[in-house]
Amino acid sequence: MAPPFGLQITFYLFLAGVASGSALVACATVHRADARAFATGKRCLLLTIIAMALGILCLISDLANPRDFILILTQANPHSAIAWGARIVLAFTLMAVFCWSLYRTKTRGSASRGERLALWILQLLALAVAIYPGFVLWQAEGVDLWNRWSMVPMLGFSGLHAGLAAGFLCSLGHRTAMPIGLLAVERMVLAALLVFACYFLIESGPWHHAMAYWALFLGAVLPIIILAKKPENAGILTGCCALAGSFLLRAWLIQDGQHLFF
Amino acid sequence: MPALPKIPWESIGPEHRLDYKRAFMLIDLNRCTGCHSCSVSCKTEHEVPLGNFRMRVRYLERPDRPTLAFLPLLCMQCQDAPCLKACPTEAIGRLDDGRVVINDEKCCGNKACIAACPYGAISINEETSKAEKCDFCTHRTEIGLAPACVASCPTDAIRFGDLDDPQDPVTQEAQAKQARPFREDADTAPSVLYVDHERWMEPKSNLGVRLSPEDDDIIYEQNNLSSKII
Numbered sequence: 001m002a003p004p005f006g007l008q009i010t011f012y013l014f015l016a017g018v019a020s021g022s023a024l025v026a027c028a029t030v031h032r033a034d035a036r037a038f039a040t041g042k043r044c045l046l047l048t049i050i051a052m053a054l055g056i057l058c059l060i061s062d063l064a065n066p067r068d069f070i071l072i073l074t075q076a077n078p079h080s081a082i083a084w085g086a087r088i089v090l091a092f093t094l095m096a097v098f099c100w101s102l103y104r105t106k107t108r109g110s111a112s113r114g115e116r117l118a119l120w121i122l123q124l125l126a127l128a129v130a131i132y133p134g135f136v137l138w139q140a141e142g143v144d145l146w147n148r149w150s151m152v153p154m155l156g157f158s159g160l161h162a163g164l165a166a167g168f169l170c171s172l173g174h175r176t177a178m179p180i181g182l183l184a185v186e187r188m189v190l191a192a193l194l195v196f197a198c199y200f201l202i203e204s205g206p207w208h209h210a211m212a213y214w215a216l217f218l219g220a221v222l223p224i225i226i227l228a229k230k231p232e233n234a235g236i237l238t239g240c241c242a243l244a245g246s247f248l249l250r251a252w253l254i255q256d257g258q259h260l261f262f
Numbered sequence: 263m264p265a266l267p268k269i270p271w272e273s274i275g276p277e278h279r280l281d282y283k284r285a286f287m288l289i290d291l292n293r294c295t296g297c298h299s300c301s302v303s304c305k306t307e308h309e310v311p312l313g314n315f316r317m318r319v320r321y322l323e324r325p326d327r328p329t330l331a332f333l334p335l336l337c338m339q340c341q342d343a344p345c346l347k348a349c350p351t352e353a354i355g356r357l358d359d360g361r362v363v364i365n366d367e368k369c370c371g372n373k374a375c376i377a378a379c380p381y382g383a384i385s386i387n388e389e390t391s392k393a394e395k396c397d398f399c400t401h402r403t404e405i406g407l408a409p410a411c412v413a414s415c416p417t418d419a420i421r422f423g424d425l426d427d428p429q430d431p432v433t434q435e436a437q438a439k440q441a442r443p444f445r446e447d448a449d450t451a452p453s454v455l456y457v458d459h460e461r462w463m464e465p466k467s468n469l470g471v472r473l474s475p476e477d478d479d480i481i482y483e484q485n486n487l488s489s490k491i492i
Contacts, residue, residue: 004373004386064371064391068351071370075351082374083350140377141344141448 003258008058013133013155013250014162015055016089018243020130021163022170023048023096027119027126028182029167030103031111036171038108043170045100048126052093059089081139085132092125130159137253145257150200155253157193158219158246164189165223165242168235187227194220197249211252219245282359283426285398287412288436289334290457293419296321296332300411300420304336307399307410311389316396317411325462333463334420336411337362337383337396338444338452348378353393359424360453363397366390380448398422425453 022044030041060066072086099118111119134155137146164186197216201208222245223238296319304310304317317336324331343362346354353368354375364375369392376384376393384395399409403422407413412422423432435441441455445464 004376062372064369068370068372071368072350072372075368077347077350077352079347080350080374082348082372086350136374137377139344139348142377142379142382146377 003255005254005258006062008062010247010251010254012055012058012062013159013254014247015051015058016129016133017155017159017162017246017250018166019048019051019055019092019096019163020126021160021165022051022167023092023122023126023129023163024160024185025164025167025170025182026099027123030099031115031119033108035108038106040167040171042100042103044167045096045103047166047170048096049093049100052089052096056089056093059086081132081136085136088125088128088132092122092129095122095125126163130163131156133159137257140257143257145204145253148200148203150196150203151253153192154196154200155250157189157196158249161186161189161193161219161223161242162246165239165246169239169243171235190220190223190227194224209252209256211248211255215245215249215252217245218242219249282403282424284424284453285339285359285361285403286423286425286432286436286453286455287336287398287409288421288423288432288441288455288457290419290421290439291331291333292458293417294319294332294334295417295419296330297416299414299416300334303410303414304396307402308394310394311387314385314387314394316385316394322463331460331463333459334411335381335383335444336454337379338381338450338454339396339398341451341453342449344378344380344450345375345384348374350374357400361398361400362395363400364393364395366392369393380445380450381452 026041026044026048028041029037030045032038032041056069060069063069069086072083073090075083077083095118099115099122102115102118131152134152137143137155138149138151140146164182168186194216197220201212201216218241222241226234226237226241298319301315301318305315308316310316317334320333320335322331322333339360339362341360343354343356346356346362349369350372351368351370353365353370354362355365356362371386371391371393373386373393376386384393386392387394399407399411402409402413408422409420412420421432421435423430423436425433425436427433436455436457439457441457442459443452443454444456444459
């Protein structure tokens with residue numbers, strides 16, 4: 001019998017993280033007058049929509065029947081984290097599409113009251129999408145590796161960092177397109193990710209699959225080293241490392257969670 | 263009330279009993295011989311596909327002497343069931359007698375219940391892609407028959423009764439033998455109690471009912487059986 005959770009869930013967790021982080025980058029840049037920042041914001045909005053569309057496809061393909069996704073949305077179990085998550089994911093995707101439609105035809109950034117409100121709502125939903133997968137895994141009492149509170153901040157910061165990294169990749173290496181505040185946020189998210197990932201690895205046992213250590217190294221340690229050295233292409237390097245680390249982390253969690261405890 | 267069907271070769275006592283305040287099972291590990299008749303009868307009764315189990319018997323090597331202990335595992339019908347809370351579509355519900363049942367129509371197969379169950383008692387039926395688990399044979403007990411595993415157990419190691427009825431002989435036996443739930447730390451108020459269950463069994467049994475031929479499980483290793491029983 002195959003493990004119940006497969007590659008689709010790994011991809012979904014990865015794509016949801018990327019979408020949430022890139023939506024935050026979009027919210028910080030798309031209203032700016034600077035042409036590079038505006039272009040980056042638009043690309044990030046598009047990336048958010050594509051990532052969420054693919055993520056929802058992964059989720060749906062994991063169900064017994066694709067129509068059952070509608071069942072999850074309509075049959076409300078207020079105690080189920082997944083039921084809330086499905087609604088948050090759908091609201092986030094729709095909001096990203098709405099924001100994209102606001103800026104799609106524009107050639108430079110603007111921030112009317114309505115646009116600001118839409119971006120604020122998108123930011124809040126992006127944070128919710130970043131946090132909730134960790135919350136769902138934390139609720140899994142049958143899987144010892146997942147059933148830890150530290151899963152929530154670790155997956156949340158990992159997803160946000162992957163999304164921020166993807167956002168920087170969308171800026172095509174022009175870190176000047178990023179507001180200084182966002183660069184500071186990236187460093188804080190990276191530091192928090194390192195702390196919580198180390199805590200999680202120590203708390204969940206001394207020995208893990210090599211994939212876990214690669215995820216930590218690629219996703220947090222190497223980006224910190226690169227940022228400290230500040231080479232010319234630091235943004236692209238850290239972006240690629242963060243995305244690879246983020247995917248490896250989820251692949252390890254899904255694989256080892258089931259391999260060891262199911 | 264319509265007359266009950268007469269099935270003399272299967273009954274749960276001198277009288278067919280239909281009403282349970284809290285259905286429960288008592289599993290006496292001293293009596294279990296690991297014969298697998300419970301898991302086989304369960305598979306037959308529910309037409310469980312190859313590779314899936316609603317109930318299975320784990321063979322555990324005892325730490326204190328060179329022999330094996332047998333541990334039948336099934337859904338614990340928890341009063342505080344984590345699967346019930348985890349299901350997004352409310353496909354998992356509770357009957358009046360405390361049994362936790364899955365509604366196939368509502369099940370979307372998203373496996374949240376599998377991850378939530380601390381006993382590993384739920385699996386996905388690969389033919390229907392829906393979740394399935396033991397429900398104490400609701401279809402049998404509602405016409406007065408014992409669950410299939412109870413009826414087939416040759417040593418009466420598995421018994422079915424009403425935990426809220428102090429006159430029930432099975433309840434009295436559970437009290438007399440100080441039966442305890444499995445993995446009390448999970449704090450889910452299970453409705454399956456074990457006699458002479460020992461702590462060392464718990465970490466060794468966490469594979470639950472989801473095992474595959476690749477796993478280290480004796481049911482798939484009949485050829486090596488003699489080497490396991492030293």
